[in-house]
Each structure stands twice: as C-alpha cells, then as structure tokens.
Amino acid sequence: MKLIIIAWRNLWRKPWRTVITSGSIFFGVLLSAFMTSMQYGSYESMISNVVKFYSGYLQLFTEEYHENKTINNTFILNDSIKSILDNEKGITHYTKRLEYFSLASSDEITKGSVIIGVDPSGENEVTGLKKWVKEGTYLDNNSNGVLVATDLAKYLQVGVGDTIVLYGQGYHGVMAAGVYPIKGILKFPSPELNKQFIYMTLNESQELFSAQNRLSSIVIMVEDNYHLPPVLKNLKREIKSPYMIRSWAELQPELVQMIDGDRAGGYFMKSLLYIIITFGILGTILMMVSERKRELGVMIAIGLQRSKLSIILFFETLFIGIIGAITGLAVSIPICYYYFKNPIPLTGDAASTMVNMGIEPFMYFSMQPDVFYTQAFIVFIITILISIYPVVKSYTLGLTSSLRA
Amino acid sequence: MNVIEIKSLTKIYNGGEVKVKAVNGIDINFKQGEFTAVVGPSGSGKTTFLNMLGGLDRPTSGEVIIGGVNVWGLSSRQLIDFRMNNIGFVFQSYNLIPVLTAGENVEFIMQLQGKPKKERDLRTKELLEAVGIGDRIKSRPSKLSGGQQQRVAVARALASKPEFILADEPTANLDSSSTTSLLELMSQMNKKFNTTFIFATHDQRVMDKARRIVTIEDGKILSDEYFDRE
Ligand SMILES: Nc1ncnc2c1ncn2[C@@H]1O[C@H](COP(=O)(O)OP(=O)(O)O)[C@@H](O)[C@H]1O
Ligand SMILES: [Mg+2]
Numbered sequence: 001m002k003l004i005i006i007a008w009r010n011l012w013r014k015p016w017r018t019v020i021t022s023g024s025i026f027f028g029v030l031l032s033a034f035m036t037s038m039q040y041g042s043y044e045s046m047i048s049n050v051v052k053f054y055s056g057y058l059q060l061f062t063e064e065y066h067e068n069k070t071i072n073n074t075f076i077l078n079d080s081i082k083s084i085l086d087n088e089k090g091i092t093h094y095t096k097r098l099e100y101f102s103l104a105s106s107d108e109i110t111k112g113s114v115i116i117g118v119d120p121s122g123e124n125e126v127t128g129l130k131k132w133v134k135e136g137t138y139l140d141n142n143s144n145g146v147l148v149a150t151d152l153a154k155y156l157q158v159g160v161g162d163t164i165v166l167y168g169q170g171y172h173g174v175m176a177a178g179v180y181p182i183k184g185i186l187k188f189p190s191p192e193l194n195k196q197f198i199y200m201t202l203n204e205s206q207e208l209f210s211a212q213n214r215l216s217s218i219v220i221m222v223e224d225n226y227h228l229p230p231v232l233k234n235l236k237r238e239i240k241s242p243y244m245i246r247s248w249a250e251l252q253p254e255l256v257q258m259i260d261g262d263r264a265g266g267y268f269m270k271s272l273l274y275i276i277i278t279f280g281i282l283g284t285i286l287m288m289v290s291e292r293k294r295e296l297g298v299m300i301a302i303g304l305q306r307s308k309l310s311i312i313l314f315f316e317t318l319f320i321g322i323i324g325a326i327t328g329l330a331v332s333i334p335i336c337y338y339y340f341k342n343p344i345p346l347t348g349d350a351a352s353t354m355v356n357m358g359i360e361p362f363m364y365f366s367m368q369p370d371v372f373y374t375q376a377f378i379v380f381i382i383t384i385l386i387s388i389y390p391v392v393k394s395y396t397l398g399l400t401s402s403l404r405a
Numbered sequence: 406m407n408v409i410e411i412k413s414l415t416k417i418y419n420g421g422e423v424k425v426k427a428v429n430g431i432d433i434n435f436k437q438g439e440f441t442a443v444v445g446p447s448g449s450g451k452t453t454f455l456n457m458l459g460g461l462d463r464p465t466s467g468e469v470i471i472g473g474v475n476v477w478g479l480s481s482r483q484l485i486d487f488r489m490n491n492i493g494f495v496f497q498s499y500n501l502i503p504v505l506t507a508g509e510n511v512e513f514i515m516q517l518q519g520k521p522k523k524e525r526d527l528r529t530k531e532l533l534e535a536v537g538i539g540d541r542i543k544s545r546p547s548k549l550s551g552g553q554q555q556r557v558a559v560a561r562a563l564a565s566k567p568e569f570i571l572a573d574e575p576t577a578n579l580d581s582s583s584t585t586s587l588l589e590l591m592s593q594m595n596k597k598f599n600t601t602f603i604f605a606t607h608d609q610r611v612m613d614k615a616r617r618i619v620t621i622e623d624g625k626i627l628s629d630e631y632f633d634r635e
Contacts, residue, residue, distance in 0.1 A: 002516055009504035294499055301461055301496075303489020303517050303565070305482065400462045403496065404452075 003308055007315035010288075018320060021284040025324020026331070028277040029375045032270045033332035036374065039266050040366030041340070043259045047225050049360065050255060051248050052127055053190060056219035057228050058235065059251060060085075062242050065216060071100045071171050074214040075243070084238045085220065090231035094220040095122030098205045102168035102176065104148075104198060106156040113152055114196045115166065117205020126221050129186075129199065136160035136184030139201055145183035146204075151194040153185050160184060166198070170209035178208050189360050226368065278382050282389070285317055289390050296394065297402030306395050313390035321383030325376045333372060339365040408568050408601050409435040409458065414467035416453050416624075427453040429624035430467070435569065435603060440595045442615035443605045450624040451605035452573055458603070459571045460488050472568055489517055493562025493600075495572035500558035501546040507533060507557045508542035514565045532560040535597070536590055552583030556590060563594060569601035576611055588614045 011018045051057050060081070064073035077096065085094055098117035103110050120139040124130045129147075130138045139147060148158065158164055163181050170176035180200065188194050206212055222231050228247060235245045249256045289296070299309060344363035346354065351361035416428040428450045435441060443451050456462035458469055460476050469476040471491055479487055494500075501510045508529050515525045533539045536556040538549075546554050555575055562570045572591070576584040592614055595602050604611070612618055616634055620627040 002513070006502065006504055013504065295503065298494075298496060298500060299502065300485065301459075301488065301494055302514055302561070303485055305485050308517075400456055403456075403461065 003311050004315050007312045008319060010312070010316050011319055017284060017287075018323070021281055022320050022324040022327070024277050024280045025321060025379055026328040028273055029325055029328025029379060030332045030335075032273060032378075033329065033372055033375050034336060035266060035270065036371045037332075037336040037340070037365045037367070038363060039262065040368055040371055041343075041364035043262075044225065044366055045360065045362070045364040046255060046259065047248065049190070050252055051221075051225075053188060053193060054127065055248050055251050056126060057222045057225070057248055058220040058232065059246050060218040060220065060235075060239065060243060061216060061246075063244050064242070066244060066246070069099075069216070071169070071209050071211055071214075071216075074098065074171070074211055074216045076213045077215055077218070081218075081239070081243060084235070085218070088231060088234055088238075090222050090227055090234070092221045092223060093122065093125045094218055095119050095126045096202055096215045097123075097217050097219060098202055098209065098211060098214060099216045100168070100205075100209055102166045102198075102208075104152070104156060105165045105167070106158045106162070109156050111152065111155055112196070113166075113198050115205055115208070116197060116199050117202040117208075118199055119202050123199075126219055132186045132188050133184045134187040136182065138184060139199060141201055141203070143183075144180065144204055145200075146180045147184045147186050147199040148182055149194045149197040150185050150187040151191065152196060152198070153182070155195075158182055164198075166208060171211040171214065174210040176209050178204075180204075189355065191355065274378055274382060278386065281317075281320060281382070282386050284320070285386055285390055288316065289313065289393050293397065293402040294405045296397055297399055297405070300397065300399060301403060306397075310391040310394035313394055314387045317387040317390060318383050321379050325379040328379075329372055329376060332375075336365050336371070337367060339363070340367045406437055407434040408437050408472065410468075410470040411458065412468040412470075414454070414457055414469065415465050416450075416457060416462065417465045426624050428457065428464075431621075431624070431626055433619065433626065433629065435601060437601055438595070438599045439601050439603075439617055440592060440615060441601075441603045441617040441619060442612050443603060443619045443621060444607060444612055445621035445627070446607060449621045451607075451621055453624075454621065455571050455573050455603070455605050459492050459494065460484050489514065489565060491568045493565060493567040493570035495555065495558045495562050495570060495575045495604075497574045498551070498554075498578045501554055501561070503546055506543050506545055507538065507549065507553075507560075510546070510557055511561045511564050514561060518565055528564060532563055533557070535594065536560045550583070552579050552587060555579065555583070555587050559587070559590060559594065563598060563600060567600065569603060572602065572604035574605055574607075576606065576608055581610065584608065584610055 062073055062075045085091060096119055100115055101112060102115045104113040118129070118139070120141060124138070133147065134150060139145070146164070148164070153159065156164060160182055163179050165177070165179050167177040186197065186199065206214060222228050232245070232247050239245045296309060300306060343365065346361040346363055354361045411431060411433050414428055414431045415426070418425040418427055431454060443454065445451055453462060457464045463477060474487065476484065476487065502513065505513060511529045511532055512525045515528065530539065530542065533542050536559055538553055538556055541549060541553065546557070549557065576587055579587060588611055591602055594600060606612060614634070615632065617629070617631050619629050
C-alpha cells in the first residue's frame with residue numbers, strides 16, 4: 001500500500017540519521033544477543049556439568065532417603081516404577097545407583113570416601129563415566145575391581161593393580177568390608193569429584209553393604225534442560241509416595257541461585273542498554289515529526305485522514321526498529337554460532353576458579369532460539385512504545401498552526 | 406447557482422489580553438466558474454478567511470455552505486473527506502509531498518478517493534500535460550523549480566475534481582515570469598474545466614487577471630467588484 005511506501009521513502013530523506021538510529025538498535029541487539037548467548041551458554045555448561053558428571057537431570061529415590069541419605073533408606077525397584085520410567089517418552093536413559101559412605105584404606109592411609117555402585121554400561125550412557133578413566137580399564141560386570149578418583153588415589157598412594165580395603169557400615173548395621181583390586185583411575189574435570197569417589201559395579205556394592213537388590217537412587221536423563229519440564233511434570237504426577245522425584249535444580253539449589261543471580265545482573269545491564277537506545281530513537285522520532293509539521297498539515301488539508309497519517313508515522317518508527325533488529329540478528333546469529341561451535345578457552349585465574357568449581361574452563365555460547373527472538377521482541381516493544389508519540393501527534397496536530405509554520 | 410454561501414463569518418483569536426477579530430462578519434457568495442482574487446494588505450484576514458472557507462480553521466461564528474452542505478456542521482473525519490472531494494488547495498509553498506514524484510503527488514489524492522488505477526494514470530498524465538510539465542512526471546519536487554512545483558500543486562488540486570480551488574498567495578514565492586505563467590495556467594484551467602478559483606494575493610499582477618476582486622481590510626469586505634477580461 002502507498003502509505004507504507006511513503007513511510008519507507010521518508011526514512012531515506014535523511015539516510016544518515018536513519019542509519020545511525022537503526023545502528024544504535026543494531027548494536028543494542030548485537031551486544032544483548034551476544035551477552036545473552038554467553039550467559040545462557042555458561043548456564044547450560046554449568047548445568048550440564050552438574051547433570052552429566054553426576055546428578056543427572058532427575059533422580060528418583062525414597063522420601064526417607066531424601067531426608068536422610070543412609071543405606072537403610074534405600075529401596076528395591078518394583079515393576080510399577082520401572083514401567084512408569086520405561087513408558088515416559090522424554091527419558092533418554094536411566095541408570096541405577098547404590099551410594100554410601102565408607103572408609104578406604106591402603107597400607108597405611110585411610111580416608112572417608114563415597115562408594116558408588118553403578119551399572120557400568122548404564123552409567124556410561126548417562127554420565128559418560130568411561131571417558132574419565134585416565135589409567136587402567138573401565139568397570140565390567142564380569143570382573144571385580146574398583147575405579148578410584150585420581151586425587152583420592154594419590155592421597156592413598158595407590159595405583160592400578162594395587163588393592164584397597166573398604167570398610168564401614170552396611171544395611172541395618174551389618175559390618176561392611178571388602179578388599180578390591182584397583183582397575184582404573186578416574187580423572188574428572190571437577191576437583192570435588194576427584195577427592196572422594198570410588199566406583200564399583202552395582203552388584204559388588206550391594207554385596208559390600210549387604211543390601212541385595214537395593215538402590216539409593218535412579219538417575220534419569222532427558223535430551224537437555226529445555227526438555228526437562230514436561231518430563232518432570234509427568235513423573236511428579238505419576239511417582240507416588242514413598243517414592244519421589246527431584247530435578248537437578250531441586251538437588252542443587254545453590255547452582256540455581258547462582259544462575260538466577262547472574263541472570264538478574266544480565267537483565268539489569270540489558271535493560272540499561274535498551275533504555276538508552278529507546279531515548280536515542282525517541283529523539284530521532286521527535287525530530288522527524290516536528291521538522292515536518294507543515295508537510296503533515298498539508299497532507300491532512302488535502303484529504304489524508306489522521307488515521308492514515310498515523311499509519312505512515314507508525315511505519316517510519318517500525319521500519320527503524322526492524323532494520324536495526326534484522327541487521328543486529330543477522331550479524332549476531334553467525335557470531336554466536338561460531339562461538340557456539342568453538343567455545344573460547346579460558347586461561348589464568350578465571351580458568352582455575354572454574355576448574356575448582358567443577359566447570360570446564362571454556363566460555364560457552366548458546367544457540368537457544370529465545371536468545372535471539374527475545375531481542376527482536378524487545379525492539380518491537382520499544383518501537384511500539386515510541387510510536388505512541390507520532391501516532392498521538394497525528395491526531396492532535398493543529399492544522400492552521402502547522403500550515404502557517 | 407451559488408457554489409459557496411458564506412453567512413456572517415467571524416473569527417476571533419484570543420491573543421492573551423487582546424482579542425483579534427481576524428475576520429469580522431463576512432457575507433459573500435461564490436458562483437460556479439468564478440475566478441476571484443481576495444486582496445488586502447498583510448494581516449487583513451485573507452488567510453483566516455480562506456482557511457475557514459476551506460474547512461481548515463473553525464469559525465468563531467457564522468456559516469460556510471458548500472454545495473448545500475454546512476461545512477462546519479461536519480465531524481472532523483467527515484470534514485477531511487469533504488475537503489478531499491470538494492476543495493483543491495494550492496498553498497504558498499511546500500505544497501507537495503517531498504517523497505512522491507510529481508505524478509505520484511497528483512495521483513495520491515485520487516488514490517485516497519479510491520479511484521481505479523487506470524483512471525488515475527490517465528488523469529495524472531492528462532493534468533500534468535495540461536499544466537505543462539508532462540515530461541517531469543517522474544521527478545521529485547526537489548528536482549523542480551518553484552514555478553514547476555506550483556504547477557504540480559495546481560494539477561493536484563484539480564485531480565480530485567473539486568467544486569473549487571483555494572489558493573493562498575500561490576505566487577508569493579515566485580519570480581515575475583513564473584507568476585505570470587502560473588496565473589495564465591490557473592485562468593486556463595478555470596476556463597477549461599469550469600472550476601471555481603478563489604485566490605488570496607496582494608500582488609498587483611495577480612489581481613489584474615482576476616474577473617472578480619474582493620477587497621478585505623481589518624476582516625471586513627471593503628469592496629466586491631467584477632471585471633470583464635479576455
Ligand atoms: N493563530 C493566531 N493567533 C492570533 N492571531 C492570529 C492568528 N492567526 C492570525 N492572527 C491574526 O489575525 C489577523 C489576520 O491574519 P491573516 O488571516 O493571516 O491575514 P493575511 O493572510 O491577510 O495576512 C492578523 O492580525 C494576525 O496577526
Ligand atoms: Mg496570509
């Protein structure tokens with residue numbers, strides 16, 4: 001329609017002004033998308049670190065175990081729970097664990113450690129445990145032996161082929177003790193994990209703790225965090241007392257808090273950025289209207305309804321926003337994609353802090369669609385808000401005064 | 406037949422303490438095909454009068470009746486459509502929409518009227534040729550001289566087939582040869598289409614072309630004379 005053509009041409013009467021105004025949106029979108037992509041990327045990596053190294057996206061255990069993580073509160077997997085898990089489509093894998101504390105001793109040294117009994121192939125599918133085997137071989141169901149985390153092994157001064165003694169309490173207070181050859185050494189990217197973990201097969205752990213067929217938890221995986229909510233909702237509905245289901249976020253509230261805090265900081269920065277941009281555009285629009293009063297008056301005089309005039313002015317504002325948003329996205333999407341594919345390696349203090357926190361020292365980027373469409377949406381809202389001015393003006397413009405101008 | 410009937414038209418501006426009676430009780434009629442100059446010194450009320458007549462400026466009192474319609478009884482939306490269909494405007498300067506070509510400026514008003522494309526194209530061409538700039542149909546106003554711009558404005562004013570055309574000092578910004586030729590053009594159009602023209606001026610050369618001269622001073626009609634001209 002002609003009105004829109006007029007609006008478009010009006011933009012290019014002062015091309016530089018339009019370029020600069022749209023340019024401010026361009027940079028706003030670029031900066032904001034880049035920042036958001038980086039934030040989301042780092043959250044995603046933190047979450048997947050936690051989830052994929054250890055906790056899984058979801059865990060199933062008993063309500064007593066949730067209160068008190070002792071061997072006495074473990075459970076035996078029954079068919080009804082198993083069928084719920086098998087029938088939930090969003091679940092990609094699940095695996096069983098039996099976990100408890102025990103003392104680990106070499107010849108002279110003893111240290112508290114966490115024993116994790118796992119199904120070797122299931123655990124590997126869920127947490128990729130096998131890839132952290134630095135020396136020796138991974139667990140298998142046919143031979144006995146344990147995997148010891150690297151820092152713990154160093155502390156105990158043991159290596160592959162040595163034996164360690166585990167002893168502690170088993171199910172219902174039974175004495176738990178056993179001697180195990182070390183099959184392999186695990187080196188995780190997280191120091192926390194490296195200090196305390198010993199892995200063995202589920203069967204062996206059940207034997208060690210005299211807890212036949214018992215499990216402390218089932219670790220459940222979904223595609224990624226964005227696929228979690230529906231699965232969580234279904235399982236929470238279907239899994240009934242005495243069992244319960246917990247998401248990684250419920251299991252790791254500190255991580256959620258940290259992410260939320262960081263997100264709030266990001267919102268603040270981005271709001272500030274967009275507010276500055278809003279005033280910049282508003283300035284341009286004020287000028288575009290006030291310097292054309294006479295022209296607008298003439299248009300109304302010769303028969304252009306004010307509603308149609310407001311369409312012209314609205315589209316002028318909208319176009320400025322659209323140009324800025326589209327160019328901003330056109331540039332930020334490939335940049336973010338590049339860094340999504342090639343995360344930026346970090347060095348120095350930042351990197352070691354991250355390693356200490358159990359996070360791989362890379363700056364990750366996210367390609368979640370909402371990183372980008374949020375920017376477009378914000379620009380759209382800003383444009384709509386700003387266009388209130390010219391739209392109101394087209395209804396209130398005094399005819400005779402603008403014609404005499 | 407009277408195209409326009411004006412009854413005790415008055416406009417009082419409230420300029421702070423003092424009230425300015427810009428137009429002070431004017432009664433006058435205009436007939437189809439008249440070619441009238443409204444003359445008077447600067448500040449005498451010509452613009453105010455024309456604006457009220459053209460539905461642009463609301464009178465303090467009095468009536469403007471065009472083709473039987475009481476103009477100031479219309480709603481503001483109706484008034485805009487009424488202007489579009491019944492009145493052609495030629496202002497002193499910056500008449501044209503700068504981002505539209507000469508042709509598009511003429512066509513624009515017909516588009517607003519909802520005329521079909523074929524008719525618009527034909528009439529645009531015909532009018533621009535009639536005002537003598539058929540070859541500049543694709544030029545933007547900024548590429549035209551002041552005189553050429555006013556010619557396009559006249560063509561645009563005629564495009565909607567209005568009852569009459571109001572021109573407020575259309576030659577004020579033109580040199581003398583452009584003034585003469587624009588006047589010549591308006592007079593030609595007046596004869597060719599039998600469209601009523603009312604123009605305000607204080608330019609003697611313009612007055613000399615008029616067949617009716619209404620003289621205003623202090624918002625009142627001082628004289629109203631008819632002339633025979635060829
Ligand atoms: N908006 C206004 N407010 C106050 N006074 C005005 C306004 N517009 C015009 N006037 C006054 O009305 C009188 C007539 O002005 P105008 O119609 O412009 O005369 P002309 O067109 O003959 O020069 C002048 O005294 C002018 O100062
Ligand atoms: Mg005047």
